Amino acid sequence: MGFRWRFEYSLLLMVLLSVAAVRFSDALLQQVRVITPGSSVLTEAMSDRRNGGDSDVRRGPAPGFELLCTLRERFRYPYCGIALRLDPQLVHGVDLSEVRRMRLWLDYEGPASTVKIQLRNASPAYGIPQNQEDAAKYNHIEVSAKSIQGGMVEVDLRNFVVANWWMQQFHIAPQLGRPEFDNVVTLEVTTGTEAPPGDYRFVLKRVEYDVQPLSTEHWYLVIMSIWLALALLYLFIRLVRLQTVVRQQRQQSQELRAINRALDKRSQQLVQMATTDALTGALNRKGLEDALQQALADWRRHQHPLGLVLIDIDHFKAVNDTHGHQAGDRVLAGLAALVRSHVRGQDLLGRWGGEEFLLVCRDTHLPQAQAIAEKLRALVANHDFAAGLRVTASFGVAAMDSDRPLDQVFAAADAALYRAKAEGRNRVVAEGPA
Numbered sequence: 412m413g414f415r416w417r418f419e420y421s422l423l424l425m426v427l428l429s430v431a432a433v434r435f436s437d438a439l440l441q442q443v444r445v446i447t448p449g450s451s452v453l454t455e456a457m458s459d460r461r462n463g464g465d466s467d468v469r470r471g472p473a474p475g476f477e478l479l480c481t482l483r484e485r486f487r488y489p490y491c492g493i494a495l496r497l498d499p500q501l502v503h504g505v506d507l508s509e510v511r512r513m514r515l516w517l518d519y520e521g522p523a524s525t526v527k528i529q530l531r532n533a534s535p536a537y538g539i540p541q542n543q544e545d546a547a548k549y550n551h552i553e554v555s556a557k558s559i560q561g562g563m564v565e566v567d568l569r570n571f572v573v574a575n576w577w578m579q580q581f582h583i584a585p586q587l588g589r590p591e592f593d594n595v596v597t598l599e600v601t602t603g604t605e606a607p608p609g610d611y612r613f614v615l616k617r618v619e620y621d622v623q624p625l626s627t628e629h630w631y632l633v634i635m636s637i638w639l640a641l642a643l644l645y646l647f648i649r650l651v652r653l654q655t656v657v658r659q660q661r662q663q664s665q666e667l668r669a670i671n672r673a674l675d676k677r678s679q680q681l682v683q684m685a686t687t688d689a690l691t692g693a694l695n696r697k698g699l700e701d702a703l704q705q706a707l708a709d710w711r712r713h714q715h716p717l718g719l720v721l722i723d724i725d726h727f728k729a730v731n732d733t734h735g736h737q738a739g740d741r742v743l744a745g746l747a748a749l750v751r752s753h754v755r756g757q758d759l760l761g762r763w764g765g766e767e768f769l770l771v772c773r774d775t776h777l778p779q780a781q782a783i784a785e786k787l788r789a790l791v792a793n794h795d796f797a798a799g800l801r802v803t804a805s806f807g808v809a810a811m812d813s814d815r816p817l818d819q820v821f822a823a824a825d826a827a828l829y830r831a832k833a834e835g836r837n838r839v840v841a842e843g844p845a
């Protein structure tokens with residue numbers, strides 16, 4: 412499976428996971444917190460006796476916290492109930508500001524038709540000394556006894572209100588009159604407003620509420636961050652892969668260039684081999700013909716004169732016969748090297764036949780060609796080709812410095828050479844009347 416397919420499957424998977432993470436965020440993020448009255452939290456029975464009343468309260472034996480209460484009318488607003496101290500010092504409570512719902516497992520029996528649930532929030536902002544009995548704000552809700560279905564009642568914290576008597580008694584500023592749950596120190600379940608005198612029974616078994624440690628906004632931020640991180644990872648992988656491809660291509664093109672260079676060199680070698688005489692390194696017949704064509708074109712275009720010098724070793728047969736064929740070969744190679752090293756780079760030497768060479772001198776008139784031939788003649792005659800092996804050569808010189816066919820010039824050089832041989836060898840003869 413290629414990178415692209417893997418990427419598309421991963422993308423699909425990521426989209427599905429993201430949709431699921433958004434769709435089921437409540438279930439994923441919410442955690443249930445449980446308070447067990449009487450065991451996990453300090454739980455107390457409370458009554459109007461602290462306000463001068465004479466209602467009686469005592470704890471019953473039922474699991475959780477059972478409160479048995481007899482309300483009497485001495486206090487104007489008789490009440491009794493169960494208080495869960497979330498902080499026994501009533502200072503550092505629990506932050507329930509993000510909590511929406513609370514469930515209470517509660518049995519209730521009594522002549523009043525409502526039950527009051529209070530979440531008391533402490534804050535120095537209320538301006539009441541913290542150690543005072545009623546310092547914490549009274550956020551409450553009154554639920555109907557009938558709404559306690561199957562021993563459980565669920566309350567929505569958004570429906571709580573702040574008790575008016577508390578606002579009035581402590582002269583609380585109106586802007587503090589909204590329910591607050593950021594520091595709940597006590598949860599109370601009490602008899603409802605204007606509960607008639609009589610016997611009451613509360614059993615509070617369990618309190619549950621949902622918290623969301625990670626807010627929905629943060630959850631979306633996490634999802635987006637994961638997307639961003641994966642996008643960056645993808646780009647990084649693409650970049651690394653592209654770099655690898657570029658590196659490979661660069662390497663391939665380097666290899667191709669090296670192969671091309673080798674092929675160029677080889678083809679140059681082949682061209683050279685095709686136009687060069689293997690024994691002497693001079694041009695062969697084909698190379699010479701090409702060079703002559705080129706020189707002729709120069710003559711036609713620019714009227715550059717062209718000197719031709721035919722060189723023929725004298726009595727070469729005798730060299731072979733006396734010193735052997737290999738010595739003859741050495742003389743041929745030696746003569747070619749000697750000539751090449753004493754003419755200009757633009758002059759071309761070729762082997763015309765067995766022991767006959769042709770020197771093509773560009774830009775050279777007949778007298779100059781003759782002078783070159785004379786110089787070469789003397790060099791050859793004084794050169795040691797091997798220990799004690801000396802030869803002479805005859806030179807026929809002609810020049811293309813007027814408009815005539817090349818083969819005529821060549822024939823003139825050949826005729827001059829013939830005359831040089833005839834006149835005794837080891838000499839230079841230039842074309843012209845005998």
Ligand SMILES: Nc1nc2c(ncn2[C@@H]2O[C@H](COP(=O)(O)OP(=O)(O)OP(=O)(O)O)[C@@H](O)[C@H]2O)c(=O)[nH]1
Pocket residue numbers: 723724725726727728729731735736737738739740743764765766832836
């Ligand atoms: N060693 C060697 N000898 C060669 C080669 N090509 C031609 N020859 C010999 O060159 C000799 C040429 O002899 P001839 O044509 O009679 O001329 P010559 O002996 O030089 O006499 P002249 O030119 O009249 O002075 C022959 O013996 C050829 O065998 C070669 O490549 N190597």
